[in-house]
Amino acid sequence: MDDIRKKAKExxxxxxxxxxxxxxxxxxxxxxxxxxxxxxxxxxxxxxETCLQNLAVYILKHEVKHLGKIAIVATSxxxxxxxxxxxxxxxxxxxxxxxxxxxxxxxxDLPNFKAIEDYLATLNVSIxxxxxxxxxxxxxxxxxxxxxxxxxxxxxxxxxxxxxxACPMCYCPKCTTxxxxxxxxxxxxxxxGNMEWHLMRAMHLAGRCINCGECAxxxxxxxxxxxxxxxxxxxxxxxxxxxxxxxxxxxxxxSTFKNEDKENFIR
Amino acid sequence: MEIEKKLLKKASLEKLFEKLKAxxxxxxAPVKKDKLVNFALVDTFGEICDDYILTVKSAKSVAxxxxxxxxxxxxxKNSSKAIDIDVxxxxxxxxxxxxxxxxxxxxxxDAIFTWDYKDNIYLARLEKTSIISFSCFKSDNNxxxxxxxxxxxxxxGSDILLTKISNGDYLVEIITEKGKQIIAKAPELFEAAPxxxxxxxxxxxxxxxxxxxxxxxxxxxxxxxxxxxxxLRCIGCGACAFVCPTCACFDIQDESAGKNGTRxxxxxxxxxxxxxxxxxxxxxxxxxxxxxRQRIMHKFSYMPERxxxxxxxxxxxxxxxxxxxxxISEHLINLAEEVKK
Amino acid sequence: MSEKFEPKVVAFxxxxxxxxxxxxxxxxxxxxxxxxxxxxxxCTGRIDFMLLMKAFANGADGIxxxxxxxxxxxxxxxxxxxxxxxxxxxxxxxxMGVDTRRIVFSWVSAAEGAKWAQLVNTSVxxxxxxxxxxxxxxxxxxxxxxxxxxx
Numbered sequence: 001m002d003d004i005r006k007k008a009k010e011x012x013x014x015x016x017x018x019x020x021x022x023x024x025x026x027x028x029x030x031x032x033x034x035x036x037x038x039x040x041x042x043x044x045x046x047x048x049e050t051c052l053q054n055l056a057v058y059i060l061k062h063e064v065k066h067l068g069k070i071a072i073v074a075t076s077x078x079x080x081x082x083x084x085x086x087x088x089x090x091x092x093x094x095x096x097x098x099x100x101x102x103x104x105x106x107x108x109d110l111p112n113f114k115a116i117e118d119y120l121a122t123l124n125v126s127i128x129x130x131x132x133x134x135x136x137x138x139x140x141x142x143x144x145x146x147x148x149x150x151x152x153x154x155x156x157x158x159x160x161x162x163x164x165x166a167c168p169m170c171y172c173p174k175c176t177t178x179x180x181x182x183x184x185x186x187x188x189x190x191x192x193g194n195m196e197w198h199l200m201r202a203m204h205l206a207g208r209c210i211n212c213g214e215c216a217x218x219x220x221x222x223x224x225x226x227x228x229x230x231x232x233x234x235x236x237x238x239x240x241x242x243x244x245x246x247x248x249x250x251x252x253x254x255s256t257f258k259n260e261d262k263e264n265f266i267r
Numbered sequence: 268m269e270i271e272k273k274l275l276k277k278a279s280l281e282k283l284f285e286k287l288k289a290x291x292x293x294x295x296a297p298v299k300k301d302k303l304v305n306f307a308l309v310d311t312f313g314e315i316c317d318d319y320i321l322t323v324k325s326a327k328s329v330a331x332x333x334x335x336x337x338x339x340x341x342x343x344k345n346s347s348k349a350i351d352i353d354v355x356x357x358x359x360x361x362x363x364x365x366x367x368x369x370x371x372x373x374x375x376x377d378a379i380f381t382w383d384y385k386d387n388i389y390l391a392r393l394e395k396t397s398i399i400s401f402s403c404f405k406s407d408n409n410x411x412x413x414x415x416x417x418x419x420x421x422x423x424g425s426d427i428l429l430t431k432i433s434n435g436d437y438l439v440e441i442i443t444e445k446g447k448q449i450i451a452k453a454p455e456l457f458e459a460a461p462x463x464x465x466x467x468x469x470x471x472x473x474x475x476x477x478x479x480x481x482x483x484x485x486x487x488x489x490x491x492x493x494x495x496x497x498x499l500r501c502i503g504c505g506a507c508a509f510v511c512p513t514c515a516c517f518d519i520q521d522e523s524a525g526k527n528g529t530r531x532x533x534x535x536x537x538x539x540x541x542x543x544x545x546x547x548x549x550x551x552x553x554x555x556x557x558x559x560r561q562r563i564m565h566k567f568s569y570m571p572e573r574x575x576x577x578x579x580x581x582x583x584x585x586x587x588x589x590x591x592x593x594x595i596s597e598h599l600i601n602l603a604e605e606v607k608k
Numbered sequence: 609m610s611e612k613f614e615p616k617v618v619a620f621x622x623x624x625x626x627x628x629x630x631x632x633x634x635x636x637x638x639x640x641x642x643x644x645x646x647x648x649x650x651c652t653g654r655i656d657f658m659l660l661m662k663a664f665a666n667g668a669d670g671i672x673x674x675x676x677x678x679x680x681x682x683x684x685x686x687x688x689x690x691x692x693x694x695x696x697x698x699x700x701x702x703x704m705g706v707d708t709r710r711i712v713f714s715w716v717s718a719a720e721g722a723k724w725a726q727l728v729n730t731s732v733x734x735x736x737x738x739x740x741x742x743x744x745x746x747x748x749x750x751x752x753x754x755x756x757x758x759x
Contacts, residue, residue, distance in 0.1 A: 147706070232696075235695075
């Protein structure tokens with residue numbers, strides 16, 4: 001952690017960046033995002049097991065961009081989000097300084113996208129056994145049980161859109177759910193509106209979601225949205241052999257195709 | 268009306284519940300479901316959770332739900348017809364297990380829903396609701412009711428307030444006419460008031476700031492870098508507004524099938540970027556810091572000024588629900604300090 | 609004596625193959641189940657998954673989605689892209705407990721008038737056996753009092 005603080009201080013002092021996005025002490029048990037703009041305050045940066053938020057959500061935020069060039073403390077989730085943002089032409093190499101950090105808090109020097117790509121290649125990012133177990137739990141249900149189970153979960157939703165806001169991949173200036181011409185999704189948070197919203201969100205993130213789990217963590221009603229993300233990751237892997245967010249120039253799995261793609265479900 | 272005091276034996280609490288239930292009232296009480304405690308309709312006393320600081324969502328849904336029908340409409344070839352909602356059909360509800368802060372929250376909602384137009388749907392739902400509150404014996408760091416004129420044993424807004432005393436029985440305070448009617452359903456359950464002091468059974472919520480510092484000086488900090496500073500990490504969701512007992516902003520949407528349809532009132536939040544978006548594409552609150560300022564100013568300046576009520580009751584729900592730790596009391600302390608500079 | 613249940617079926621088809629194929633069915637005077645309402649799209653690539661959900665929400669008991677065979681797309685690759693999205697969409701729906709037996713995907717070319725008739729007939733027969741899609745219709749119906757008190 002001292003390396004990160006030192007590096008952040010250096011970057012701010014020599015004016016390479018104007019703001020360092022990192023973790024600081026929160027009001028409760030979990031750390032919060034902080035935006036350090038003063039080299040003297042870099043000792044506020046911390047890193048421990050309570051630093052969970054995917055900070056990449058702030059990279060494209062208007063006011064943060066407005067502060068100037070960004071350096072960001074980057075866990076593997078942040079790095080993978082950056083890869084997606086780069087693949088989707090939202091970021092160019094050199095737009096921001098990446099302060100890589102391992103899960104045990106060691107600084108990794110990642111000067112460019114290539115270095116990030118190489119580093120990510122050394123990590124195991126497939127879904128964990130625990131996540132697979134949860135998927136199996138759903139898969140083991142009958143169709144009717146699954147329907148009832150999800151309807152119960154979705155009935156808790158009141159459409160605060162914390163799931164959308166917390167997601168680094170949900171950067172559209174105007175979301176499909178906010179479109180009223182045509183009105184794709186009912187604005188009301190009734191059963192249909194909730195289900196359509198969550199289905200639409202999942203579909204629009206399929207092939208882009210990196211499974212950071214922010215949506216589920218953000219949900220004030222504890223809807224297990226992470227199950228949807230595990231499912232998406234699983235699908236991408238099983239159908240297209242794709243692991244999302246590993247390269248800065250990846251082709252989005254749903255905007256390409258192969259002649260030999262599975263079609264046993266088509267009559 | 269002067270507050271009347273009685274004693275309710277521990278064992279009689281369930282009997283009171285049964286009496287009210289038998290009277291045909293819908294019992295709406297805190298229930299623990301999948302780890303979260305929230306208000307829900309209950310059939311039996313056993314379903315009610317009694318070990319909670321606050322429900323995740325506030326009690327406001329009973330009168331101001333996330334979806335409310337305002338009017339049905341029908342179009343035919345030559346005419347259009349609006350069919351008003353029959354408010355007399357609303358069910359009689361007992362809101363059981365409310366915390367004193369939530370009860371005060373209805374004061375803020377009342378102020379908003381009656382200040383010029385009298386919102387008959389809200390008023391009808393509330394009219395049919397009896398509020399049975401329970402004093403707080405537990406609190407956490409997010410609680411700050413005492414900083415906004417509240418009290419963990421406050422009677423304002425409730426019809427009946429129950430405070431658990433040391434032997435497990437309840438001190439009953441009958442606050443309103445509605446409260447009296449409830450007691451009248453089962454007078455045999457109530458005994459002479461205990462002598463034990465109420466206050467020693469309440470949780471201690473320390474005062475964190477002087478609310479007048481903020482409400483009386485808001486003009487001083489309308490233009491202030493503080494708003495940007497505080498809201499840099501705000502991601503612009505509506506979690507704070509949707510769990511808030513006093514947030515009353517709503518959106519109107521029509522859901523139609525063919526020529527007929529329903530007009531709905533839905534919760535909305537000033538933290539959404541679309542909240543102020545004009546048709547032209549211009550957005551007067553362009554960035555999150557302006558929306559954050561609006562949220563605080565509305566509760567601590569505009570409402571006290573125009574409606575004579577502070578729009579925050581200090582429950583701290585927004586702080587608990589916030590995905591990015593926007594702690595409201597911390598921000599209010601900052602504001603109060605800013606004024607003193 | 610209740611009336612015999614007739615499933616409501618919506619077909620989303622592409623302009624260049626299946627729509628023309630369905631036209632051929634008609635001009636060839638092949639009779640097929642009248643339950644289906646055909647909606648024409650420029651290409652299967654244009655058939656957004658939300659349209660299918662709208663069909664269910666508005667009371668469809670079954671859905672047919674059909675377009676050009678692989679390599680026959682008027683726009684070269686629209687159907688290939690659609691195929692990938694259907695895969696993911698179908699899995700997501702299954703995961704959420706939506707009855708995917710009620711969505712039939714198919715390739716029907718402009719020359720396959722007979723295949724279209726057969727596709728519609730077999731699909732309608734299957735949907736009829738499945739009955740009305742009440743589970744979805746229930747969710748699509750607004751129940752205000754339930755929403756007010758769902759905690």
